[in-house]
Amino acid sequence: MDSQNQYCVARPIYSTRAFEHANERQVRETKSFKEKLKNSCRLSPKLPMMIVKKFFPIFNWLPIYQLRLWLPGDIVAGITTGMVCALQGLAYSLLVGVGPIYGLFAAFFPILPYFILGTSRHLSVGPFPVTCLMQGAVVFSLAPDEMFMYAGNTTDNGTAPMVLNVTARDSQRLSIAATMTVLIGLFQFGMGVAQVGFLVRYLSDPLVGGFTTAAAFHVVVSQLKLIFNVPTNNYNGILSFFYTIGDIFKNIKQTNMVDLLAAVLTIIVVMGVKEINAKYQHKLPVPIPIEVIVTIIDSGVSYALDLSTRYNAGIVRIIPRGFIPPRQPDVSLFSSFGGPSFSTAVVSYAIAISVAKVYAAKHDLTVDGNQELIAFGISNIFCGCFSGFVATTALSRTAIQESTGGKTQVASIISALMVLIVIVALGPLLQPLQKSVLGAIVVSNLKGMFMQVHDVPILWRKNKTDCIIWVFTFTACIFLGLDVGLLAGVVFELGTVVIRTQFPSCATLGNVPSTDIYKNMKDYKNITEFPGTKIFKCTAPIYFANIEYLKDQIKNKVGFDAVRVFKKRNKALKKIHRLIKKGTLKVTENGLVPVAPLGVDNEAFESERDPGQVEGGSQKEVEDGARSATEVEVQVDWSSTLPDGVTVPKVDIHSFVMDFSAVSFLDVMAAKSLKLIIKEFIRIGVNVYIAGCDDEIVMKMESMGFFDEMVNRGMLFLTVHDAILYIKMETGSEIADGSDVFAEKISQLQDEKALPYTEDEDFIETYDNQRLAIHGLSS
């Protein structure tokens, strides 16, 4: 067992080049676009049927519909859901700002196209408070009350009070809502055709969490007006949330106590019974339809006591019977709500697809994101033409439909029939219903959305960034309104992805003795660096936003700035040459030997210019020095003791290994900068190795012209250990901790490779002028 539990490997050291030499590469098949098209269009006898099934998913399940098994469940589910659907339609119409009958339309029409086109079998299609509110924001801002005021009859004191033209206002609002619904549908349909359903993935869980919680707050504030039955102005955009609250408090004295009482009672009863429903979920055959019961009771009480006349309660008042004919959307309005329509389209789709996926996973079915976009698109266009408003789904409603036994969209059709009955027959019976009760029902349905606040501390513990996304989106949505807030949230979220890669964690690695394992030096106690080498690991893609940071990190980890070292060495060389010329320094077999005690003779030189302040020295002077000294060729061993007054930064490494195993991509800027970094190291005699680079990235590097004579594929190694072994082999030294022999070896290695270089032609020239020493006393 013990011998089995061993990791034993004996193989050649592999540079990428050596590896590819030993192992034959396979040419990847790259099918041309034409071939791909041909393959996908290959005719088969089943093709027409497949196409039909793809675009009309109903044919996937209707032909195998099992009447005996599925129909009973579908009927029960359909009836239960239908009641909820109708009631939610009525209630949510208040959010959109149109008459309650249109809420019933919104609960009825979208189901029909979805029945044929939708891929989810459990989704209960219909209105959802968040999307209704987003539509309402547009409706109220484009058709505020103020637009429909006209001077009424002159009163006794000679002034004409302003009167609201309710008919004109409601007709305009309806037109806006219906047209916007069509536009939303067009957006969704277009996105479906363009197959960009994947874009919805940008709406991550924390983002959606923050958004829907903020939406719940907005919904409550919008319903407070109805619950208290106080007048408020219509605010929109930035800070409208707070202005509305301000208005409610300003007018709180006008509260209608009957409406408030009914609303509070409704909230208590509905939320209480919902608790019971949840608790006894498994014991109840169907959940108690408490909203329906409350509605019926309130309608009865309101009618019996004539609350409207006697207590001035706000009631629904008019629910006409039957349908209105379809009408053309007012295309001229499109431009005035393009942005909000797009965000509503995205949100409504995002909600629907996430709910659909939950139930698809549960029942081992699949939903097709793009087909869903098309289905919702057509449903909304259809619904908009029949004066409905935007359709998506609600998790709660779909949960009811599924838990009461709904198997297919047949349940939805039956629920639509229920709504139809209300539309054509029962509507007028609901006319005495108090609006505050409807508002209270809306509010009581938001519990789940509010409960998401509990996610925040959990998220904070799990991942700060995700928590910040949640809070940012929430705050943005509260302050800026839902559509702008959502956009801000998405931009912020994408920003965090960039930021996360912009400051990657960089580490210096060390070897775990007698293994091939390299770990962060900071993390383990018993790990060692091979003398004269530095291993640097970057855990991120390298691209324009983080290349500067990476440069700083490299400087930081190696402990010197390669460019600066090069400059300093050139300056020192110049100085040495001057000393040689002056005769104060001599070139011998042992290196540079001072002829006279430097301390004396150097005074004159030092007074000329303070060696401590050589930065920014005159270019001309440097060049002069360079030219005058070119006749003498000196090889300076930079790690040996230099003459007094000549100082260069210490470079204590001869090899620099970059572990690229966690680099997932490079862009052009990164490739350019990396190449320069490598050349700067080579120029001062430090060899650079790249280890663990993914084959695909090597290919990318090649196509970006990363490799040339100096930066060549020979520096690529399969693993860090391969590179280190190679370095060991090259230095010919077995771990000889900083011994003199080793230091000599290092400097020798450095000197052999040292040469001036830079990308910029201008630089090359300067360096060439300054370059003094190539040959001479090589040891």
Added chain:
Amino acid sequence: MDSQNQYCVARPIYSTRAFEHANERQVRETKSFKEKLKNSCRLSPKLPMMIVKKFFPIFNWLPIYQLRLWLPGDIVAGITTGMVCALQGLAYSLLVGVGPIYGLFAAFFPILPYFILGTSRHLSVGPFPVTCLMQGAVVFSLAPDEMFMYAGNTTDNGTAPMVLNVTARDSQRLSIAATMTVLIGLFQFGMGVAQVGFLVRYLSDPLVGGFTTAAAFHVVVSQLKLIFNVPTNNYNGILSFFYTIGDIFKNIKQTNMVDLLAAVLTIIVVMGVKEINAKYQHKLPVPIPIEVIVTIIDSGVSYALDLSTRYNAGIVRIIPRGFIPPRQPDVSLFSSFGGPSFSTAVVSYAIAISVAKVYAAKHDLTVDGNQELIAFGISNIFCGCFSGFVATTALSRTAIQESTGGKTQVASIISALMVLIVIVALGPLLQPLQKSVLGAIVVSNLKGMFMQVHDVPILWRKNKTDCIIWVFTFTACIFLGLDVGLLAGVVFELGTVVIRTQFPSCATLGNVPSTDIYKNMKDYKNITEFPGTKIFKCTAPIYFANIEYLKDQIKNKVGFDAVRVFKKRNKALKKIHRLIKKGTLKVTENGLVPVAPLGVDNEAFESERDPGQVEGGSQKEVEDGARSATEVEVQVDWSSTLPDGVTVPKVDIHSFVMDFSAVSFLDVMAAKSLKLIIKEFIRIGVNVYIAGCDDEIVMKMESMGFFDEMVNRGMLFLTVHDAILYIKMETGSEIADGSDVFAEKISQLQDEKALPYTEDEDFIETYDNQRLAIHGLSS
């Protein structure tokens, strides 16, 4: 040598847990914020000086100024640059839409604060066409000619022609330009104080390339009006580029031939001489100041021939002498150009810092990004108060200053003195200068920006994404205008970063025989998969945007869907139980044995429901089946032959290894989904191992609650090879290519681990109901 060129490792197999057991971890020092603050505030005698030097970088170089060495160069450079500066100021004022004298102010004032506050020693601070144009766009849109028309005196035929109130217009334009400059300064100063200079890194090279090239086109179009001296309307925003061109062509018949001729001559001469300057750069002591020469000649000719009166040429006309007193910016205007000001602030800083960095690198100096922001901020505020416009730098001007010997900002001060001379003395002499000549000078300075078009094909070859960023930014800037285009470009660019990680390259890895190397199966010929295992590598961070894609990729690479397999197996179990109940199947030592030929007895079963269409089967039915069968316990070997009519998807692996070495971060959604994926695999008896995960990511996973009883740290291995060796050890089999013995082992391993599981509690319940077999005929 041969024995040296060997990679030999013998060590225990390390799971992360085993490794951490063997190697002591070091506790990382985490300094608290308080400590950090304390450290950074530690008093030292040098501290006050350091602070002064940090905020007033002039003290870094002025005390060590080497008069004899540096001053001559600074003087030559200052005079040369000063002439160019003055002239460019004059010319660029036309882009901003203010009088030429203000261009001189813009070339003079910003230099003074920068002298004290700037960290670059070579930057020639002053106007730049792109930023001037961006400011001009705002000026022209907020104060168009139309705003200042009034009805003039009634003419003979009784109509009053509209007359332009030039004084009012120019005063308003000046006020807008100066106020905007102050706002730009405030933005820059604020960003500097907030230390967010790093944000400028989002302006990557391709983006800036596309942007400046588009800007060059915009500048040319804006100057065509002057060159042809034809009237155009002021357009702004979307498509204004094309409207302006349209206007020019419409009025092309009104071209003033004298102006056009002068402009064309200027362009030819200036560009020609600039070629010569570039070619004989090293032979000429200073470049020929051709623009200055052309300007002087044209002023002379225009004055002598009285071009303005005789040929109606457009001349500069008024250049007052001297300064105007500083004035307060019109704060009420701030809100009307907040957005454009911000983008201009960013662009002007981005240009300056990139040029500064080039020269800092060349001279081994450093520039401090945030201090530069502060310096430019104060320069612009100062300049704006003195009626100048926005300051940045121009590469060409700075190049002149540096190449003619400029060593420090003393050169800039001397150039400012030159501009001062023009302001107080020479200005009026330039009054007869033709505007078209100034326009032509602007155009001839754009060659470098236009030449960037050549980058496009190079970029395309190097990296398609970067090329697309270039083209997108260019197109957006042409069509949408510079500020909106830049924003669009940045958003697009950040989008590409997300997209690049959204569809990461995923690969199945195989082992290079007798090594520890694992490579993409598609890339090499002689690599093998260890039977029953799949190694999956993902080269990207895993987060909300790509987790779904990753799931699909995993399904794709392993060849089955774990959830589906589980469901199918449960269904099959139910069926087997029914068969056992019916007596057609018997449980024996050899597994399941049919009692009667299944073909006969099964007919009835099959007619009841087509086994090919079991998808979406009745939930109730499944549960019924499950309940009725719980009394019998059967262990099914899924890889053995199953009874007829019972089919489950084939799972041919027992171990799934995920190589996480290239995963740079995980977010909460990814952790959640990954956990679910792992559990789904474990549920169907496939062991999951994670290899090469960075320590930091392991820590992140822990804090996100990734590990529990089922998904535990025992599945983490240091390398893929460690995991594979562990798997080999566990299976106790040495590579036994798919032999029967091995297959048995696989199924045994799978069965031992197989258990139903899911994240969702609802699911667990369902599965628990369906779960039939735990014990029984275990082999």
